[in-house]
Amino acid sequence: MPISGFPEWLPPQRIIEQRFLDKIRSTFELYGYAPLETRAVEPLDILLSKGETSKEVYLLHRLQEDENAKREDQLGLHFDLTVPFARYVVENNGKLQFPFKRYQIQKVWRGERPQEGRYREFLQADIDVINRDTLPFHFDTEMPLVIGDVFRSLPIPEAVILVNNRKVCEGFYRGLGLADTAQVLRVVDKLDKIGPEKVAAALVETAGATDAQAAACLALAEISATDGSFVDRVRALGVTDPLLDEGLNELLQVVETANEHNPGLVRAELKIARGLDYYTGTVYETQLKGYERFGSITSGGRYDNLASAGNTRFPGVGISIGVSRLLGLLFGQDALTVSRSVPTCVVVAVPSDDKRAECDRIASALRRRGIPAEVAPTAAKFGKQIQFADRRGIPYVWFPGEPDTVKDIRSGEQIEADADSWQPPAADLHPDVSAR
């Protein structure tokens, strides 16, 4: 029986997932991110220190647990890859070269109620850059470029990365005269859910805003642009604050850099805030065209205060692809296909049981040259053996004989072939993953 929130795919789906992971990994490496894997568990106090205590963390218990085990010794499964990474950097900071760029593709666990595209165990693909003391801003502009390249390499619908900067919001609210900027942010974040009227009312009630201040917050949240025009629109609201200027400048850099390399990829969207409270500047979210209602499939941001050791700070910026969500949604819409359900490219037909050894030799010769091959399970009628391949989407059946022949069962074409030299078209060598 399945366990709620712990999805298990079928082989064709796993083939698609692996192909996605191959593309993600190679793109990350093209940008110079180093591979890293951290343990599945962290001490509970690490997991909860910066995040909220309301985090749905899975705890690890030993069957023979000591009753008076201390709470700080309690282990929990990590719910993201950023917090463990920050811990890892602090722990190994003497052995790492900074700025340190790494990617991490691992399972994470959250004890929330599952729904479509929301799981309790799921795969994330993260990139982060962490530096000692200060981290140059241009790394914030690199994140969308990497993700944009990943998206371009995958057979998925168009995606738009929505970007904002918390300094813009905080500076704006402060310049407006609102002291509790965090509360304003929390309320404004609900704009899409509850609408502008209720947000305005909540700002007045819970953040001490006047009607005019609330209106200004909403005006800021409405701003959205695919180019640098958002700067003037913010300025037109007449609020001034040094932090606001800093944020606008940063956000502008992200948008302009993206437009130079990948036009249409990024959109400044001043209403997005992101849930995680450790972000201090740039924040990213991603909408997949046609799947907007299922939430962000890629997100992250800048965190200047997540990690520190003594007097040394380790600011970072990162972004994470929700691989399981992305695949779960696309699977749900039947939006992806694979050409076959197994890696096999050639089935070697077995004419009779006494010829099996010869068939094994043929398969070996093919494999030696990198052609995935398997010998038919039984010396059934050739029709059955062809059917065996057809059911799995395997494109070729090899018939031992004098001479050997190989049949492309899609076209029916059958030609003489030598196991030491025959080569299938490159496109047939491995399962082909594509949009349906």
Next chain:
RNA sequence: GUGGUCGUAGCUCAGCUGGUAGAGCACCGGGUUGUGGUCCCGGGGGUCGCGGGUUCAAGUCCCGUCGAUCACCCCA
């Protein structure tokens, strides 16, 4: 974690106001002594998610539980 909807063969579903299960597709075999995907014939397969209750009798009513899904929460 809170609340709503749903759960019958591998898949899509039918089963009236309760009387102890069906179709199509898929699968297996044969027609086709050996090169498939069409067609024809035949066949296997379900303790009706699971557990309990009401009833002479439950797939059909009630409760619980598990799973899927939706909203909240949170977020990939």
